[in-house]
Amino acid sequence: MKDIDGIHEVLEALQPHWADIEADFERHNQRFLQLASVDHDAIGRVLRAHLIIESFLNTFLEAQLHLENIHAVKLSFFQKAKLLPTQGSSAAAVRPGILQVNAVRNKFGHRLDHQIEQHEISAVFEILHAARPGVRFSGPVEAIEAFSPVACAFLAVPPSNLQKLFIEAFSNLRSHDPYEDGA
Numbered sequence: 207m208k209d210i211d212g213i214h215e216v217l218e219a220l221q222p223h224w225a226d227i228e229a230d231f232e233r234h235n236q237r238f239l240q241l242a243s244v245d246h247d248a249i250g251r252v253l254r255a256h257l258i259i260e261s262f263l264n265t266f267l268e269a270q271l272h273l274e275n276i277h278a279v280k281l282s283f284f285q286k287a288k289l290l291p292t293q294g295s296s297a298a299a300v301r302p303g304i305l306q307v308n309a310v311r312n313k314f315g316h317r318l319d320h321q322i323e324q325h326e327i328s329a330v331f332e333i334l335h336a337a338r339p340g341v342r343f344s345g346p347v348e349a350i351e352a353f354s355p356v357a358c359a360f361l362a363v364p365p366s367n368l369q370k371l372f373i374e375a376f377s378n379l380r381s382h383d384p385y386e387d388g389a
Contacts, residue, residue, distance in 0.1 A: 255354040302329035322346035
């Protein structure tokens with residue numbers, strides 16, 4: 207048994223139109239080559255940061271929501287990030303940046319040649335300015351990479367002997383959703 211039946215008949219039917227087919231293929235192939243030649247380093251670096259943040263996000267939500275397996279719920283990254291508290295928690299401080307990193311990752315999912323603008327990750331820069339004062343980043347990708355360990359640290363569930371300290375320290379913190387409240 208063949209995997210594909212009738213391929214020879216298809217080629218015979220198309221043979222009289224082969225020049226037009228090849229010209230059309232070449233047009234599509236040029237587009238493919240253009241997309242394939244885009245520097246994918248930024249995409250990979252943003253995706254890696256996104257995946258690492260998601261791992262810590264899962265652990266945080268499992269602990270806070272008393273879930274045994276957040277994967278069974280099959281929430282998207284965005285849905286998980288929206289479950290993060292907006293106040294009174296270390297997670298609230300990094301929530302807007304996490305949402306922005308996700309938005310950037312999604313833009314790469316739709317446009318391989320997306321160029322990240324600083325305004326797209328304003329919350330990332332805001333938390334980095336507080337967490338790493340004086341540090342400059344050569345571009346948005348480097349800022350996202352630097353934000354990733356900060357976000358993960360703020361999502362890390364502190365041991366029981368430090369939980370009260372964290373609760374008190376973050377009790378008055380409030381973050382705003384970068385896609386709501388007119389932001």
